[in-house]
Amino acid sequence: MKESILFWPVHIKGKALYILDETRIPQKVAYLKVNDYKGAIRAILDMKTRAFGQFLTVCYTFILELNKAKGKTKEEQMNILGTVAEAFNKSRPTFPFEEVTSMILGFAKKVYNSPNFADDLIKTIDGFLEKGIRLQRYQRAQEASKLLKDGDAVLTHCHVSGEMSLIGEFCRDAGKRIKFFATETRPYFQGARLTAWELKEEGFDVTLIPDNAVAKLMSEKMVDCVIVGSDRSAKNGDFANKIGTYQIALLARHFKIPFYVLTQPSSKLESGDDIPIEIRDENEILAFAGRRLAPKGVFAYYPGFDVVGHGLVTKHIAINGN
């Protein structure tokens, strides 16, 4: 199955991470070379990578630091892992960094008594990613594709790290023609820069719309279902995703359109009320590419994410099939 480069946007080679710089797509496909955890965190804070890319960055950074710490004692290596975990946990509030770093530290505890501690931990993380996560994302995309009928028009928001084009590929294999509408997703334009570009590159029928045109499309019966991703989920099925998702979910309910979310279950948070929402710098709205867009005296408010209650979701399509 053909994979978009956005499906697996982070790679490790020896003592360096290569993070796909999503802020430069589609004008340029370039990877940011990162040599340590501080560089990885800078890439996350600058939104060079996001969503699934953040997850991969965390996992691969542990491998990177282990590669660099070969020759040190196990205690020293564990201390390094602890430092890395703590630094990621403080980086951005909405993404569940603590859940990911706790999981990796859990792997470390399991293989701690091995004489080849660092190598075994690297193998464990790598196996978890390649044989676990990659496969499960394929399964999730396939399950989503089964919900679609020939001729359906799917509305999506932001960018689902290469999974929307994979859904399209599964549909194509099954002989189903699917149309996509991508919201541009202000203020970072992930829909315009990533989703619409990726789907067009992969040969799918895609139309870019402004975020404000969603109700117009739905009212004119141009949308058959909504599929979005999720940055964080809670036990009760609430989830957080890019700002604007909640609005789309409300509209889908009003117009009786199925609303599907690609999610990864979490047992840490009871409900969406527990998900912290990141408020970002207003200049990310008021300026673009270093040029101010708004007149002097104009302020802005930029919540980066919103929370969708489980009652608005027609179906959760979970990474482990739950």
Place this chain on the structure above:
Amino acid sequence: MEIKEKLPLVFGVPDASFFKTFKEKKVFVAELRPSLDGMNVVSKEFIKIGVVPVVICDNMMAFCMQRGLVTAVHIFSRNSDNNKGVCQTGSLIAALCARVHNIPVYMHVSHSDLSEDPDLLKIGKESVTVKGIRTYAPLLEDVPLTLVEMG
């Protein structure tokens, strides 16, 4: 910036009469993609009358409502009949989300100029994505009067 207080939300381009009667000190202004008329034209008018405009992206309206930050929604019709007003696209989102959150919606008449045919592939003069991507950015949509406060 952080927002602690509740503010009215303006979605659309009002005409002069709206600004003359506006009494609040601060207001949420939807940016109105792709033209950015909200961020520019509308915000400038508010600044002229001493009101602080706080711009939000068009996809942030429901979040602000859910957080209890919006007191009222103002939308603007170009023309109307007994059933609906013809408003700038996105007004229907504002009105439907306001109803869910029990926030009153006021529809005002406005014949202010709207930027015709702005390019969705650009913001200001900058390209946001590659050329050749198909776009659909309708200027106007119908808003049922059942969603709007009457009288």
